[in-house]
Amino acid sequence: MSAATLTADxxxxxxxxxxxxxxxxxxxxxxxxxxxxxxxxxxxxxxxxALLMPVIFTLLFVFVFGGSIGQALGGxxxxxxxxxxxxxxxxxxxxxxxxxxxGFSQDFNSGVMDRFRxxxxxxxxxxxxxxxxxxxxxxxxxxxxxxxxVAVGFDITNWPGLFATVALATAFASSIMWVFxxxxxxxxxxxxxxxxxxxxxxxxxxGSSIFAPTTSMPGWLQTFTDYNPLSTLADxxxxxxxxxxxxxxLWVTIGWSVAITAVMAPVxxxxxRTKS
Amino acid sequence: xxxxxxxxxxxxxxxxxxxxxxxxGETKALDGVDLDVREGTVMGVLGPNGAxxxxxxxxxxxxxxPDSGLATVAGYDVVRQPRxxxxxxxxxxxxxxxxEKLPGxxxxxxxxxxxxxxxxxxxxxxxxxxxxxxxxxxxKRPASTYSGGMRRRLDLAASMIGHxxxxxxxxxxxxxxxxxxxxxWDEVKRMVGDGVTVLLTTQYMEEAEQLAxxxxxxxxGKVIAGGGIEELKAKVGGxxxxxxxxxxxxxxxxxxxxxxxGITGLATTVVDPESGxxxxxxxSDEQLTAVVGAVTARGITVSSITTELPSLDEVFLSLTGHxxxxxxxxxxxxTREEVAV
Numbered sequence: 001m002s003a004a005t006l007t008a009d010x011x012x013x014x015x016x017x018x019x020x021x022x023x024x025x026x027x028x029x030x031x032x033x034x035x036x037x038x039x040x041x042x043x044x045x046x047x048x049x050a051l052l053m054p055v056i057f058t059l060l061f062v063f064v065f066g067g068s069i070g071q072a073l074g075g076x077x078x079x080x081x082x083x084x085x086x087x088x089x090x091x092x093x094x095x096x097x098x099x100x101x102x103g104f105s106q107d108f109n110s111g112v113m114d115r116f117r118x119x120x121x122x123x124x125x126x127x128x129x130x131x132x133x134x135x136x137x138x139x140x141x142x143x144x145x146x147x148x149x150v151a152v153g154f155d156i157t158n159w160p161g162l163f164a165t166v167a168l169a170t171a172f173a174s175s176i177m178w179v180f181x182x183x184x185x186x187x188x189x190x191x192x193x194x195x196x197x198x199x200x201x202x203x204x205x206x207g208s209s210i211f212a213p214t215t216s217m218p219g220w221l222q223t224f225t226d227y228n229p230l231s232t233l234a235d236x237x238x239x240x241x242x243x244x245x246x247x248x249x250l251w252v253t254i255g256w257s258v259a260i261t262a263v264m265a266p267v268x269x270x271x272x273r274t275k276s
Numbered sequence: 277x278x279x280x281x282x283x284x285x286x287x288x289x290x291x292x293x294x295x296x297x298x299x300x301g302e303t304k305a306l307d308g309v310d311l312d313v314r315e316g317t318v319m320g321v322l323g324p325n326g327a328x329x330x331x332x333x334x335x336x337x338x339x340x341x342p343d344s345g346l347a348t349v350a351g352y353d354v355v356r357q358p359r360x361x362x363x364x365x366x367x368x369x370x371x372x373x374x375x376e377k378l379p380g381x382x383x384x385x386x387x388x389x390x391x392x393x394x395x396x397x398x399x400x401x402x403x404x405x406x407x408x409x410x411x412x413x414x415x416k417r418p419a420s421t422y423s424g425g426m427r428r429r430l431d432l433a434a435s436m437i438g439h440x441x442x443x444x445x446x447x448x449x450x451x452x453x454x455x456x457x458x459x460x461w462d463e464v465k466r467m468v469g470d471g472v473t474v475l476l477t478t479q480y481m482e483e484a485e486q487l488a489x490x491x492x493x494x495x496x497g498k499v500i501a502g503g504g505i506e507e508l509k510a511k512v513g514g515x516x517x518x519x520x521x522x523x524x525x526x527x528x529x530x531x532x533x534x535x536x537x538g539i540t541g542l543a544t545t546v547v548d549p550e551s552g553x554x555x556x557x558x559x560s561d562e563q564l565t566a567v568v569g570a571v572t573a574r575g576i577t578v579s580s581i582t583t584e585l586p587s588l589d590e591v592f593l594s595l596t597g598h599x600x601x602x603x604x605x606x607x608x609x610x611t612r613e614e615v616a617v
Contacts, residue, residue, distance in 0.1 A: 017359045024392060031389035039377050042418055111373035115434065118337045119390045120362040 020122050028121040032129030036103075037136075050096060050137045054145035058088060061211060062152050069212050078153055085149040086237035087210035089165055090230050092141050093173035094205060098197040100134045100177045104184030105193045108275070123273050131177045138173055142166055161240035168240075168253060172233050175257040178264035185271045210234045229256035288315040290442050290473040291336065296345035298331050298497075305331040307497035308345070313442075313490075318474040320488025320505075322481070322592070328497040329477035330370070333446045336475065337367045350441045363391075366435030369446025369477075373431060376420040380411050380430050383419060384437060391438040405433040409463065425456035432463055443467065445476045449483060461486050481592070493595060501595050506585065516584045517567060520553040522577040530554060530576060537570055558583075 070080035239246030291313035352361035388398030
């Protein structure tokens, strides 16, 4: 084994830095995705949240609140199942996104991030790999959710609508993940990322049309829920899967996703790049 | 091959640092550091905690941007050409580390792929390095199950994947027990034998003596001395005469006698009961002769007399006016005991 020669091409040294080709970015992101998938294989319990959350939340809401909210909707528990399941997809897109931030914070504290940052890879690869794996987790959770929902009486009548919903939720989740990635880079410990995540998560989740119609809420809260992207995502999901108006909610959700990504992706990458 | 022959005249400079400054608010982590490491040599950067050693390594490995000054590694500028630079360096130390959740093999394979090795080549290299660092049997176990020494060996293997021209070892044996420390030293010596240029930071005098051919002593962000190890010791001056009486009972009386004569150097005579010898500081050949004469005059039989250069700890003390290591950093002494056993 011999060490690389120090006398590299002198012409190369006079120019500024080289660019990494797209193929390189894909290779690096692929290697890092493999790493994150191996984590799951080493520690299958880390999938517990993605497996159990859809089960527990569905059973809880359908059987605890389903009867009374369903009545208010002019039906019963069956009516509520049709209402809440599309909302659950919206909720999970948000809740599971949070894991991206805590995992990232752990990486920083373990020192493995320093090794990555001393390698000749694009800094974005590390972020993209993390987001890709979290999206896979989310798709897994969505599959579990749909199985449970069929068990409690949800009718999947509109398959294209279901796939469109999943695509929309995925787009929204990936935009939210940039927010949590930024938190993961900026905040010192995984615990504080999680605590901060809950502070953001709870008002958005419950101050929305996910679990109950907003018509009986006070005016100020309705104003909030109207602009809350989780409401528009849940309403768009309902329109796509069950029927009803779609266009407005769909466009507002897409707008939110694009806007959040446009603002937060550069912030996350910048913070990641300049973190010392 | 324990120590690198640095007589190669006109060797290229592998690492060059000029006027490097990095401040954190009021704290001057680096306050104008100059440093050259010649190709194929091992430079030891020695200093206590907080001297700026890690900041220096982080800047040289592009993890941190300097406030001002110039630094190049293998000819690449740390600020302008970070990507090219990262391709020719390896980093191991207290911060840059392996992924604990991943098996050893997967760690090495991943880094191979991140260094753009084709799949087949990355696999081959992972196998080869595990073999070389005696980790083949632990290849499939998560790194979190490794012992401290295995972890460091995996760290070293990871930093060797890309055939680096320059290797940064940031306190490579901090926190290891003496036996594991020797193990890591042996690995580093082997790597050096392959021709890698090494910049090593350490708080341990013995580590620098074992591995480095040249030394830069840093304190509070500044270089306070530099040069070859022997050269540096000579600059500080003084030698230690180790006298071992045949009968250990003569140790203390002899020490008192020599101190009473007032012929020794700066410090007083030290009794080292473990080795059954007296450590007599001397400044000149005349003092050496006088001590030997005094011992003979007392009629004490001596089994050995040797002269030693002062330890690096003494070097540091005389350069900075304060001790290099905090009281808890007594590991080198333990290592000596271990070696004696």
